[in-house]
Amino acid sequence: MMAFNPKEFLEWFQQAGGWYNEEYLGLKPFPGMGYGATALQDIPEDVPLFHIPDSLILSPYTSELSKYLTAEEWERVDRGWNKIILVMIRESGRGDESPWSGYLSNMPTEFDTPMMWNDEERKELIGTDIEDRIGKEDAEKEYKENLLPIIQAHPELFPPSSPHHTLDSFHIQGSRILSRSFTVPASRFNASPKPADGGDDESDFSDDEDEEGEETVVMIPFADMLNAAYQRDNANLFTDEKTKEKGGQWDKRGFTMKSTKPIGKDEQIYNTYASPPNSELLRKYGHVDVLSIPTEQVELLSEEEIGDWPFGNPGDEILIDGKVIIESIEAVLGKKRGDEEKWQAKVSKRVDWWLEEGLDDMFPLTLSPGFDDEFIAFIRLLLYDSEWLRAKKKGKLPTTTIDKDVASVIVHAVQIRLSKYTGDLKSDLEVIKSISADHIPRPTTSTALLEQSNADDVKKVDPSALRRCYAAVVRLGEKRILQVALRNAEKYLPQKRKAEDGST
Incomplete structure (x- = not known):
């Protein structure tokens, strides 16, 4: 494997028509995250860090492959x-x-x-x-x-x-x-039926890998050097900035990375969209974030769920599939559903209406004391004929009231998700604690602190053991969310029902 060569990369970037701010920006390795960008000195807000002309974007439209x-x-x-x-x-x-x-x-x-x-x-x-x-x-x-x-x-x-x-x-x-x-509008390359406007305004821009509508997936050199971490974003990529900076006399169409807040010397420069949960960080980047969980989240957890390890990703979430909700409603209604064929047709019609309204049928649960309004509305839409008739007639979502039937559906859905894991909270914590904390990536503010730490030890950890640890961190975060959601829903159940469910 050829190691990343910052000098070679930066020389190529400049020779190919890119510009970067040599006064402020450097590239350094970060344990568990590969190379990333660091501030060589204090960076004020709104400072251009580098500029990538469109000609440097690697895409199906800038490559000549299609001609052959x-x-x-x-x-x-x-x-x-x-x-x-x-x-x-x-x-x-x-x-x-x-x-x-x-x-x-x-x-x-x-x-x-x-x-x-x-x-x-x-x-x-x-x-x-x-x-x-x-x-x-x-x-x-x-x-x-x-x-x-x-x-x-x-x-x-x-x-x-x-x-x-x-x-x-x-x-x-x-x-x-x-x-x-990254994804950019296909019209940027005159590849869309909609003509490019050539304007100076910012375009919709994201690093989401899903290609939708008239957007296309591209690779943007240098922009992809910046790492992502929970609530650490301090830079962003802007479209068609025309400002001419010292050392960066660009006048070509392209993208400019700029600081969005003051960045201290030796701090890592992050370009983070939203606050990704550990499941996304692991799936896309191969690492997890481990931070101290805020007090308000810790207070929602039991001693068993904390397990002397009050760490994780505060932005963790777990998605409940609409299919699991349907399965749970069927279980709660039982024979009240009536004829199976009519029931399936009823559900299909309501789900189609929901999706046609531009709503998603995947619902996030987070480490919080409440539930997402759309999650409750979706349950009520399928559960109650009156809610469906009201929604169809007025074009409005159902109410977000949680009653015992809605709570029963949530409890059943959460239990379905909990049943899918292997192992329990205790076993997850044992796996996590078997790896020294120094080996689990924590977003570190200062690159100077990283250099003082024994970063070489990270390389000595068995990769398979580290992967098992990362998976356990993800599992633990999701299970904590589900356990909290279970308790939140059970508050709405009669005491007798709780006892029947084996809850306390």
């Missing part, structure tokens, strides 16, 4: 990430001939994301929100059925002797996209 494929072949890979993966495979194989050579040669080739775990390690994620979102088998099917035939049909583009066209390389490129990609 037939329309049918290009159409064949027009799904998911196939186009950008094929482009990255092609450009990687070109070596120094590629305009992105200094970028691709310095991208990681090893990942700790669950996609790269073995079967035994992935079993540690059973029951978590990550379990069904790894998609390794589906990804390999895409490669074999859609990408490989094109690769084999064009040896002039993809030489059979190249190591960049294998299944392993496909997984590496996919992991790079998962952890480092």
Whole structure:
């Protein structure tokens, strides 16, 4: 594996037309997070840190690969990430001939994301929100059925002797996209039916890997160097900034990373969208955040749930699938549902209405004393005919009142989720505590402190043991949320019902 070479990368970036603020910005390794950006001195708010012209964005529209494929072949890979993966495979194989050579040669080739775990390690994620979102088998099917035939049909583009066209390389490129990609409007490359406006206003912009509507997934050199961590964002990427800065006389269309708050010397520079839970951090980046849990969250937990370890990610959440809610409603209603065929038709009609209203059927639970309004509204929509008739007639969501039937549905849904995990809270805590705290990544403010710590020890930890620890951190965070949700719902149940459920 070739180690990241900051000097080589920065030289390529400047020669290729990019600009970065040498006065303020440096690149350093961070244990458990790879390389990231650091402040060389105090950075005021609203300072440009680097600028990437559109010509440096790696995408299906900036690469020339499509010119060498037939329309049918290009159409064949027009799904998911196939186009950008094929482009990255092609450009990687070109070596120094590629305009992105200094970028691709310095991208990681090893990942700790669950996609790269073995079967035994992935079993540690059973029951978590990550379990069904790894998609390794589906990804390999895409490669074999859609990408490989094109690769084999064009040896002039993809030489059979190249190591960049294998299944392993496909997984590496996919992991790079998962952890480092951005989405931008396809119209930016004149690739959309909607013409590009060429204006100076900011565009909608995110690092979400899901491609929707007229957006396209792209790789933006340098922007993907900044790490993400819970509530640590202090920089953001802005579209088409025209400001000419000292040393950065850009006038081309592109993206500019700017500080969004003052950043102290030696602090890491983060570009974080929202506050990702540990399940997302592990799935996309291969690490977790472990911080002190705020007092108001700790107070919601029992002694058993804390287990002398009041740490985790305050932004943790767990998603309850609408299908689990339907299953729970069926269990609560029992024979009251009536004819099974009519019941299924009733549910289908109501769920369709919900989705047509632009609402999601995945509902987040967090470490909090209440429930999301849409979560309650969805339950009531399916549970009560009167709520459905009111919603259909007036176009308004059901009320968010929690009664004993709604509470019973929540309890049943939570119990379904809890039943899916292997092991209990105690076993999770034992796994976590078996690894020295120094080895579990904690977002550290100062890079100077990192250099004083024994960071080399992180490399000596058995990777498989660390993966088991990360999975246990995710499981523990989710189980804590579910246990709190269970108690919150049980407050609305009659005392007799609680006893029947075995609750106290």
